Amino acid sequence: MTQPRPTGKTVPLLRIVGLRKSFGPVEVLRDVSLVVETGQVTCIVGPSGSGKSTLLRCLNRLEVPDGGAIYLDGLLVGVTEKNGRLYEMSPKALATQRQAMGMVFQGFHLFPHMTALENIIEAPITVKKQPREEAIRSARELLRKVGLTEKADAYPQQLSGGQQQRVAIARSLAMQPKLMLFDEPTSALDPELVGEVLAVMKQLAQEGTTMVVVTHEMSFARDVANQVVFMDGGVIVESGPPAEVLSHPRHARTRTFLARVVS
Amino acid sequence: MAMDAHDVAVTKPIPLRHPWRWAGGALLIGLAAAFVQLLVFNANMQWGVVGAYLFDGEILAGLGRTLLLTALAMIIGLAVGMLLAVMRLSDNPVFQAASWAWIWFFRGVPPLVQLIFWYNLALLIPRIGIGIPFGRAFVSWDTNVLITPFSAAILGLSLTESAYAAEMIRAGIKAISTGQSEAAASLGMSRIQALRRIILPQALRILIPPIGNDTISMLKFTSLVSVLALPDLLYSAQMIYSRTYQTIPLLIVVTIWYLVLSTALTFMEHYIEHAMAVGRTAPARLVPRTSWWRLARA
Numbered sequence: 001m002t003q004p005r006p007t008g009k010t011v012p013l014l015r016i017v018g019l020r021k022s023f024g025p026v027e028v029l030r031d032v033s034l035v036v037e038t039g040q041v042t043c044i045v046g047p048s049g050s051g052k053s054t055l056l057r058c059l060n061r062l063e064v065p066d067g068g069a070i071y072l073d074g075l076l077v078g079v080t081e082k083n084g085r086l087y088e089m090s091p092k093a094l095a096t097q098r099q100a101m102g103m104v105f106q107g108f109h110l111f112p113h114m115t116a117l118e119n120i121i122e123a124p125i126t127v128k129k130q131p132r133e134e135a136i137r138s139a140r141e142l143l144r145k146v147g148l149t150e151k152a153d154a155y156p157q158q159l160s161g162g163q164q165q166r167v168a169i170a171r172s173l174a175m176q177p178k179l180m181l182f183d184e185p186t187s188a189l190d191p192e193l194v195g196e197v198l199a200v201m202k203q204l205a206q207e208g209t210t211m212v213v214v215t216h217e218m219s220f221a222r223d224v225a226n227q228v229v230f231m232d233g234g235v236i237v238e239s240g241p242p243a244e245v246l247s248h249p250r251h252a253r254t255r256t257f258l259a260r261v262v263s
Numbered sequence: 264m265a266m267d268a269h270d271v272a273v274t275k276p277i278p279l280r281h282p283w284r285w286a287g288g289a290l291l292i293g294l295a296a297a298f299v300q301l302l303v304f305n306a307n308m309q310w311g312v313v314g315a316y317l318f319d320g321e322i323l324a325g326l327g328r329t330l331l332l333t334a335l336a337m338i339i340g341l342a343v344g345m346l347l348a349v350m351r352l353s354d355n356p357v358f359q360a361a362s363w364a365w366i367w368f369f370r371g372v373p374p375l376v377q378l379i380f381w382y383n384l385a386l387l388i389p390r391i392g393i394g395i396p397f398g399r400a401f402v403s404w405d406t407n408v409l410i411t412p413f414s415a416a417i418l419g420l421s422l423t424e425s426a427y428a429a430e431m432i433r434a435g436i437k438a439i440s441t442g443q444s445e446a447a448a449s450l451g452m453s454r455i456q457a458l459r460r461i462i463l464p465q466a467l468r469i470l471i472p473p474i475g476n477d478t479i480s481m482l483k484f485t486s487l488v489s490v491l492a493l494p495d496l497l498y499s500a501q502m503i504y505s506r507t508y509q510t511i512p513l514l515i516v517v518t519i520w521y522l523v524l525s526t527a528l529t530f531m532e533h534y535i536e537h538a539m540a541v542g543r544t545a546p547a548r549l550v551p552r553t554s555w556w557r558l559a560r561a
Contacts, residue, residue: 060448060449062445062448062449091453091454092453095448095451095452095453096451098448098449098450098451099450099451101449102449102450103445103446103449105442105445105446107442109440109442109443109445109446110446111443111446111461111465112465113464113465113468122450122460122461123447123450123451123452126452126456126460127450127451127452127456168446171450172449172450175450175451
């Protein structure tokens with residue numbers, strides 16, 4: 001990676017420019033641009049099929065966008081620029097970039113053959129080559145942080161959905177990412193378990209973790225987000241502070257959506 | 264007089280009778296008795312001869328070769344099958360096609376034909392060497408030296424197994440959800456790391472029962488090597504009864520040993536399956552035992 005980091009002025013942690021993505025004939029993202037500053041919490045809301053999850057998955061290249069650019073900390077994601085040409089990144093370089101972006105999935109996707117602790121230490125040991133003792137120490141610290149100290153040796157199947165999702169958050173944090181991506185982290189949970197996951201996320205936000213959260217939890221967006229983005233039909237309809245977008249939306253589509261989900 | 268609701272509520276209904284169960288059971292017990300009579304009281308079974316040869320040195324040596332063939336063919340077959348499965352799932356179209364062609368060929372040709380073919384390889388390729396295609400060879404060996412009945416048997420059996428194992432392992436890998444690969448990728452793991460640490464350990468758990476099945480099949484398939492005059496369990500017995508004409512008792516000796524071995528393999532498979540079930544379902548001690556397993560433990 002030979003790109004020099006732009007100097008002189010600060011760059012945003014994440015900058016998305018003109019992102020496009022189609023699945024066959026369906027245009028899922030149409031010219032999406034967005035900036036996320038360090039320490040900010042961005043909540044992406046919108047009806048299902050609006051492209052929110054695809055946008056998130058394009059950020060760490062689980063989906064390869066058709067066009068547009070993503071800059072993380074001023075560096076292009078997934079491609080390198082050399083002499084005015086773009087080259088697709090090697091899988092190894094991409095894997096290194098992905099370490100900087102933790103991702104939490106709707107379906108948790110914990111590794112079922114490993115205990116909670118083993119789930120958390122897996123990537124630090126195999127990817128970062130961290131000494132096992134050190135990895136275990138930080139994993140226990142993370143488990144304490146998500147309130148699951150006593151569940152270190154439990155297998156995912158022995159945990160409730162809310163506990164699994166908290167382990168998944170700890171697993172992502174173990175790689176010390178610059179940015180945390182949450183893809184509808186509470187949508188697969190029983191209603192009474194949503195709160196414990198949101199509480200952990202709220203705590204992370206207060207500690208200054210940069211987060212991009214796709215969610216249907218409007219109260220979380222209202223209380224925690226610095227920036228709310230409303231998407232519909234593959235475009236960002238409007239974005240701004242939650243007080244504006246959620247309380248005084250300028251667009252009719254946003255109002256219709258909010259009226260449906262809040263009632 | 265009809266019962267009122269209260270009477271119905273407090274009365275136990277008379278259970279349904281199952282006369283056909285009794286009839287069917289009686290028939291099967293009769294057949295079983297006839298079978299025992301055939302087995303125990305038929306003088307042609309020559310149980311004394313069976314007993315004399317059951318632990319005969321020649322038979323036990325054959326048994327050892329059968330076990331060695333089974334183990335080697337399975338190990339090589341699974342290793343090659345794993346490579347084929349990964350090739351089949353790779354993005355490289357040449358790898359995919361090569362793997363497909365291999366599986367198509369070795370699954371399509373009967374193992375017996377393969378055994379005879381490999382044994383006669385020298386007729387096709389007199390010398391086997393390493394070098395440049397159409398160019399000169401750097402080293403070469405006489406095929407007749409390389410191909411013995413044993414190596415021909417291992418080739419034929421393991422290559423057939425590799426084709427089946429490849430399809431089985433591929434299905435096992437595909438049964439692990441894409442969510443697992445995505446979670447691994449999002450943590451910065453490479454595809455190889457994800458395969459080795461996340462996907463294969465889970466796939467292996469799914470694959471234990473079919474691998475056990477294949478091993479039992481292989482145990483029986485090894486009896487085909489008698490066509491190469493390789494003294495496995497069956498051929499050792501054949502050599503004895505061609506001298507003594509005690510065909511039936513020696514075949515019973517063989518049958519007993521195959522049943523003992525396949526039963527032992529079945530137990531091993533179940534033991535490994537339960538031992539590996541940790542985490543996937545519940546801790547091993549909470550896994551409900553199958554009824555025969557409990558019986559075996561008693």
